[in-house]
Amino acid sequence: NAGVMQNPRHLVRRRGQEARLRCSPMKGHSHVYWYRQLPEEGLKFMVYLQKENIIDESGMPKERFSAEFPKEGPSILRIQQVVRGDSAAYFCASSPLQGAFYEQYFGPGTRLTVT
């Protein structure tokens, strides 16, 4: 049973370009979460999605960031017009059921570098 898949593992973008990060949840999981980890920090929750629905985006910056989880295909985290401060590791997690009492399983992350 494959784990959570993320690609690309490393992404380099120049300031002003767009970054697209992909996440395929574990088989049988329909709940996806995105987190961001800045250097020397813990992971910060960004957004929680189910298929075709954004459930909670309270951790997403108000501008330039968007996320989707279509009926078919991976979840996408999109960052428009990237700035140096967007450089971070972005982790996706999935869980089989909704609720606080279920573990979230993490992918290996995408390391975004903005030059």
Added chain:
Amino acid sequence: DQQVKQNSPSLSVQEGRISILNCDYTNSMFDYFLWYKKYPAEGPTFLISISSIKDKNEDGRFTVFLNKSAKHLSLHIVPSQPGDSAVYFCAASFSGGGADGLTFGKGTHLIIQP
């Protein structure tokens, strides 16, 4: 505002001894707590969790203790092994708010000395 705090950025323990990692939280609404282990360039791996209705949960070499009145939890690893060297994150969530994102501490880097 750090709602989950891990005050020790690093901890060094001799192989075979007990490792104790600590975590404090400020939000009394949290009712589920998890520990994750993370190696460099990998995603966090779930280790063990505890619900607020319990004060202890054990899984092999790993035991988590929860002191609700002190808003404190700890992870005990015994005996410590070289493969335990990693960054350990404490995380918390609550069931009533509708938001299911985990709130993480900044992590403690555990180093197991041979």
